[in-house]
Amino acid sequence: MAKAGVAGIVTQGTNGEAVHLTNLERSTVNRTTRDALSRTGYENIPIIVGCGVQSTRETIDLCRQAQDSGGDYAIILPPSYYKANYKPECIKGYFTDIADASPLPILLYNYPAVTGVDLDSDTIIELAKHPNIVGCKLTCGNTGKLNRIAAATTASTHADPGSGFMCLGGSADFTIQSLVGGGSGVVAGLANIAPKSCVKVSELFISDNYHEAKTLQAIVARGDWVAIKTGISGTKCALECFFGYGGFGRKPLPRPTKKEAIDYADMFQEIANVEKVL
Template identity: 30%
Template sequence: MAVNGSGRTQSSPPPEGIYVPVATFFAAEGSSNYNKTSPPLDLETQTRHSLFLVEGGIKGLVILGSTGEAIFLKPRERNELISSQRKALDDAGYKDRPIIAGTATQNIDETLEMIKESKEAGAEYAMVLSPGYFASSTSQTGIQKWFEAVADEAVLPVLIYHYPGVTNNLYIAPSTFEKLAAHPNIVGTKLSHGIIDDQTLIAASPRIDHEKFYVFTGLGQNLLPVLAIGGVAAIDGLAGVFPRLVVRLFNMFNETLSKGLTKKDISEMRDLQFSICEGEKLVARWGVVGVKEACARVWGMGSRTGGRLPLAGGFEDGEAEWSKWSKTFDELKNIEEKFKKEGKEG
């Protein structure tokens, strides 16, 4: 790391690759330690899922993001979750797979405390959700100063988490990203929206040093176009169910950059993107509830009803709802298993 002109050491972005915003697994209804108000963590399933992901080529884990139901966890549980998965990855020989810890608070001091505790628990990066409580009254200058205040004191490199869907539609303009990208401790962003022109204005901006600031799409359904405009990869929910599918598209795109692009390559990448888009419809409709439902039904991993209120219980009409998705997910499972047999990822 180099020393920036501000005097602060220039932080490095996380390694390029596909990351997963992992679901947090809780004890299922009917289990011996189940509590309907606050079911305990199911760390056994959590570890099984983490290893399933990295064995499928996932570069690292985002723990305690929106998919991780971070707002429902107590500080002790946050630290236990991070430390258990850091140990599980290290013990399995995956010390090179970073953990990015999410924060979702409005208060700067509380955000900094979470980042500090996350580092102590084993995280290497912090993904900081924008403060959206007063979204209608917040200026772009206010957003900039809030993130700069966090990044100035944060003990981990910061990625900006821009997700209007959970922040009262708070908008961060591309011009604001250009200013924030110059901060030596802000190393990238996860853009969880489909505004492709804004994504282009950030990922392709000549006023951003893209060696120091990485743009990740939060939507796997946008992966191929975002790679084409200068984004580095995705932090994607569907990859939590079918890691090899999403990793394969990422790898194919980067392989074509070195060997040269052919019409066959374009056709294969379009087919993969199409398959990903079909699966992402479930994630877009049901979020973490859909991810957990799919993990349980496709791989027997976790419980379809293992959440915390108000998300506990899974689909309201489970079998009828899953019947709308089962054909698509059976096809995606076949593709995933085919890629596993080929052994190119992992």
């Protein structure tokens, strides 16, 4: 991914099976990632570590652990287990308390399909005033929300460093839309499979090659839809098929059957073919 030109690496994310890792394994993944980047001349690529868990106290501990093991930023999901009991100020307080105590800068992670909690633009804009909250990832796919946040925070873009706040789309299938809306870029799970394709969409758009960008964006969006439909099982299966690594998800995730593995490979074939020629 670094050789493909990505701007940063996420560990302990969805595709990293953060919820299936022990604390020791989390640190090991971070250290291994930092070591691999440093040994190959990519020591300046930041590592963004998923640290959000249900309690404020443990999330702060994970932020400290992330710094100790080589992380540069912490990306935090909102708590969700007791969401029926939370008041709006509880969610804001959660992020504020963590930002106050974390040694790493914080990115807010809005992923309502997983958490059932959808942070609105007003909440994110208010939290963005905290000096240690430096960005957000919007996997909700709401480009109107992204546009509002980017404008209110004067988010960094390819053309203007702005305030330094990073307003990031959360999926490769709306890369162009994120950039048009004033976003800083995207954090794309599909980049595990097709990093060059994901990077190329942004490069084409930034260089004003809009027709080529639109054409490639459509291919990337179709590939991302496969990843969305098949989930982490499909993504890891594709990694095994096309690159020979990735393994299978930990239980209780299902292991794909032989037929499912063939079907996943067929569905990812278009984006895999494009990736090979870039």
